[in-house]
Amino acid sequence: MAQVRPMRADARRNYERLLKVAAEAFAEHGEGASLDDIAKRAGVGSGTLYRHFPTRHALLEAAYLDRIEAIAARADELAAELPPGEALGEWLYELGAGMVRMRGLRALLGPAVTQTGSTVATACGDSVKSAAGRLVRAAQEEGTLRRDVEPVDVLRLAHGVSTAAELADGEGEHIRRYLTLLTEGLRP
Amino acid sequence: MAQVRPMRADARRNYERLLKVAAEAFAEHGEGASLDDIAKRAGVGSGTLYRHFPTRHALLEAAYLDRIEAIAARADELAAELPPGEALGEWLYELGAGMVRMRGLRALLGPAVTQTGSTVATACGDSVKSAAGRLVRAAQEEGTLRRDVEPVDVLRLAHGVSTAAELADGEGEHIRRYLTLLTEGLRP
DNA sequence: CACGAACCGGAGCCCCTCTCCGCACCTTAT
DNA sequence: ATAAGGTGCGGAGAGGGGCTCCGGTTCGTG
Numbered sequence: 001m002a003q004v005r006p007m008r009a010d011a012r013r014n015y016e017r018l019l020k021v022a023a024e025a026f027a028e029h030g031e032g033a034s035l036d037d038i039a040k041r042a043g044v045g046s047g048t049l050y051r052h053f054p055t056r057h058a059l060l061e062a063a064y065l066d067r068i069e070a071i072a073a074r075a076d077e078l079a080a081e082l083p084p085g086e087a088l089g090e091w092l093y094e095l096g097a098g099m100v101r102m103r104g105l106r107a108l109l110g111p112a113v114t115q116t117g118s119t120v121a122t123a124c125g126d127s128v129k130s131a132a133g134r135l136v137r138a139a140q141e142e143g144t145l146r147r148d149v150e151p152v153d154v155l156r157l158a159h160g161v162s163t164a165a166e167l168a169d170g171e172g173e174h175i176r177r178y179l180t181l182l183t184e185g186l187r188p
Numbered sequence: 189m190a191q192v193r194p195m196r197a198d199a200r201r202n203y204e205r206l207l208k209v210a211a212e213a214f215a216e217h218g219e220g221a222s223l224d225d226i227a228k229r230a231g232v233g234s235g236t237l238y239r240h241f242p243t244r245h246a247l248l249e250a251a252y253l254d255r256i257e258a259i260a261a262r263a264d265e266l267a268a269e270l271p272p273g274e275a276l277g278e279w280l281y282e283l284g285a286g287m288v289r290m291r292g293l294r295a296l297l298g299p300a301v302t303q304t305g306s307t308v309a310t311a312c313g314d315s316v317k318s319a320a321g322r323l324v325r326a327a328q329e330e331g332t333l334r335r336d337v338e339p340v341d342v343l344r345l346a347h348g349v350s351t352a353a354e355l356a357d358g359e360g361e362h363i364r365r366y367l368t369l370l371t372e373g374l375r376p
Numbered sequence: 377c378a379c380g381a382a383c384c385g386g387a388g389c390c391c392c393t394c395t396c397c398g399c400a401c402c403t404t405a406t
Numbered sequence: 407a408t409a410a411g412g413t414g415c416g417g418a419g420a421g422g423g424g425c426t427c428c429g430g431t432t433c434g435t436g
Contacts, residue, residue, distance in 0.1 A: 008432085008433060008434075009432095009433070009434090010432070010433070011433095034422090034423065034424090035423080035424065035425085036422090036423060036424070036425090037423090046424085046425075046426095047425090047426075047427080047428095050424090050425060050426075056424090
C-alpha cells in the first residue's frame with residue numbers, strides 16, 4: 001500500500017492541502033461539492049486533484065479516513081467505560097452527530113457500511129462495521145439489545161436517524177431524541 | 189388558481205406528457221434526473237419545459253401531486269378499516285414503500301413535510317402532514333402511541349426508515365422490518 | 377551541476393442547466 | 407371558411423462543472 005518510493009516533496013504538500021480543503025468543502029456542501037473549486041482553493045490545478053484522486057469517491061474517502069478511524073477507535077473507548085447497552089447508545093449518538101455535522105461523511109458511510117455484498121467494500125467501511133459488530137454483540141450478551149438485529153441493521157438505522165434529524169435542521173438535540181425513540185420504541 | 193382562460197390544446201398536451209415522463213424519470217434517477225432529457229423524451233424543447241415548470245422543484249411537485257393526494261386519502265381509508273395503531277403502522281409502511289419505489293418522492297416529501305417553519309410550505313406537504321396528524325392523534329387516544337411525539341416526528345422517522353431500507357436495496361421487506369423495530373424498540 | 381523522472385496546471389471537450397426570441401400554431405370573430 | 411391576433415413552441419447559445427491530456431516545470435540524485 002505505502003509507496004515503495006516516498007512521494008516527492010511538492011506532491012506530498014499538494015496531497016495534504018487537498019485533503020484539508022476537501023474535508024471542509026464536503027462538510028459544508030455535502031457529497032456534491034465542486035471539485036474544481038476544491039482544487040482552486042487548495043491552490044493547485046484540477047489535473048493535480050484528479051491524479052491524486054481519480055474519482056470523487058476516492059477523495060471523499062481519503063478526506064474522512066482519519067475521522068472514520070477515530071470513530072471506530074471511539075467504540076473501544078466507550079466499551080471500556082460504560083455498560084454495553086449504554087456504550088452502543090452513546091457511540092451511535094456520536095456517529096449520528098458526526099454525520100450531521102460533516103455532511104459528506106454520511107454520503108460516504110452510507111453505502112460503504114451498509115451494503116452487504118458490496119463489490120467496492122472499502123477499508124474504512126470495514127473498520128466501522130467491525131466496531132459496530134463488537135458493540136452489538138456485547139449488548140446482546142448483556143440482554144439490552146434484541147437478538148434479531150445484525151450490526152448492519154443498526155448502522156442502517158443510525159444512518160436513517162441521522163437523516164431524520166437533519167430534516168429537523170437541529171444539531172445534537174434531535175439526534176438524541178430520535179435515537180431514544182428508536183431504542184425504546186414508539187409504543188408507550 | 190385555475191387559469192381564467194383554458195390552456196391552449198397543444199399546451200395542455202405538452203404539459204401532460206411532461207408530467208408523465210417526469211414521474212418516470214424522477215422515479216428512476218431520483219431528484220437529479222436530467223431535465224433536458226425529460227424534455228427530449230416528452231418530444232418538446234427545453235424551453236417548453238422551463239415555461240411550464242420554472243424550477244426543478246416545481247416539476248417534481250407537479251409530477252407527484254396525484255400520488256401524494258392518494259397517499260393522504262389512503263390515511264382515511266385505513267383509519268376506517270383498522271384500529272388506530274394498526275392504521276398508522278400500515279400507512280407508514282405504504283408511505284415508506286412509495287418513497288423507495290419512487291425515489292424522487294422522498295426528495296420531495298422530505299423537506300416539504302418535515303420542516304416546521306418552512307417558508308416554502310407546499311400544499312402537498314400540508315395534506316400529508318394533516319393526514320399524519322389525524323392518524324397520530326387517534327393512535328395516541330387509543331394508547332398505542334407515545335404521547336410525546338408529534339406528527340412531524342413520525343414523518344421524519346418514516347423518512348429515515350425509508351432511507352435505511354433503501355441502503356439495504358431491498359424492496360418492501362426491509363421497510364416492514366425496520367418499521368417494526370422502530371415501533372417496538374431495539375430493546376428485547 | 378546536470379540529467380531524467382516525477383509532477384504540475386490549465387486549456388479544452390463534453391454534458392447539463394436555463395434564457396431568449398423569431399416563428400408556428402391555435403383560437404376566435406367575422 | 408378565413409384572416410387576425412396572440413399564445414405557446416423550440417432550439418441555439420451562454421454559463422458552469424466534471425474530467426482528460428500533454429507541454430513545461432520542479433525535484434531528487436549521481
